[in-house]
Amino acid sequence: MQLLHRPSAMRYAAILTLMIFAIAPKATAQFAAYNTLTMTNRHTNAANQNINFTSTGLGAGAFYDGHRFGRFSVGADVRGSIASNDKFGLLGFRAALQTRAHNPGFIPVRPYAEMLVGGGTSSDIHANQDAHMIVEGAIGIDCVFSHIEYRLLEVTIGRTPINNTTGTNYTGGDLWLISESSGLVYRF
Numbered sequence: 001m002q003l004l005h006r007p008s009a010m011r012y013a014a015i016l017t018l019m020i021f022a023i024a025p026k027a028t029a030q031f032a033a034y035n036t037l038t039m040t041n042r043h044t045n046a047a048n049q050n051i052n053f054t055s056t057g058l059g060a061g062a063f064y065d066g067h068r069f070g071r072f073s074v075g076a077d078v079r080g081s082i083a084s085n086d087k088f089g090l091l092g093f094r095a096a097l098q099t100r101a102h103n104p105g106f107i108p109v110r111p112y113a114e115m116l117v118g119g120g121t122s123s124d125i126h127a128n129q130d131a132h133m134i135v136e137g138a139i140g141i142d143c144v145f146s147h148i149e150y151r152l153l154e155v156t157i158g159r160t161p162i163n164n165t166t167g168t169n170y171t172g173g174d175l176w177l178i179s180e181s182s183g184l185v186y187r188f
Contacts, residue, residue, distance in 0.1 A: 030075070033062040036151060036183030040086050042122065043176045057083030059181055063094050071098045077114055086177070088120020088134055098144075107143050109152075114138040116156075122175075132160045136177065142185055149185040156181075 036059040061079025073096050080089040096112035116136050121129045136158025143150040158177040 030065045030068075030073075031062070032065075032149075032185050032187045033060070034151060034183055034185040035060045036154070036181040038081050038083060038179055038181040040081070040083055040177055040179040042086070043178070055083040055085040057081060057086070059183070065094070065096060072096070073098070077116065079116070081120075081179075085123040086120060087122075088118055090116040090118030090134065090136065092116030092118075107145065110142040110144055110149070112138075112140055112142070116158075132175075134158045134160045134177065147187045149187065151181070151183045151185055154181045155179070 038059040039056045041054045059081040063077040065073035065075040067074050075094050077094045078091045092115050094114045096110050099109050119133050121131050136156045138156040140154030141152045143152050156179045160175050
């Protein structure tokens with residue numbers, strides 16, 4: 001019966017994580033790494049090829065906020081994603097704003113925006129891989145707890161010419177990539 005009353009390893013991990021968030025000092029480091037869970041939706045704007053195709057997977061990256069101007073910081077971000085049908089890597093420019101919590105009851109947040117360029121591969125319904133270039137913009141919000149932050153939500157919108165999910169190439173439109181992701185940021 002004592003086993004039923006003992007906290008599980010998951011409870012210990014949750015309690016330890018909350019303690020780290022509560023007692024660790026706020027991060028001022030310029031370098032950070034992150035990992036995310038990502039969902040990507042592909043949609044073409046070509047006539048008669050309006051097909052939605054969704055894949056989910058993991059993302060990881062690192063950024064460096066090299067220059068600070070008061071509460072603003074600018075730097076670079078490098079990232080990659082491996083989803084069920086999409087794999088890509090991107091590099092780009094990042095700008096972030098550190099908000100201040102005037103009320104102790106509110107968690108400070110760090111909104112940011114990025115412009116990225118890179119390449120990747122996508123699979124169609126016939127499992128054919130097509131390599132392509134990607135240009136995308138990203139906006140997101142990180143909740144600042146300590147040296148570990150929570151990426152509440154990031155939305156990216158990208159565009160690339162690519163074959164659609166029928167397996168045939170087209171020239172009448174572009175493929176739009178819309179991704180939502182959430183995860184943890186580790187500041188060093």
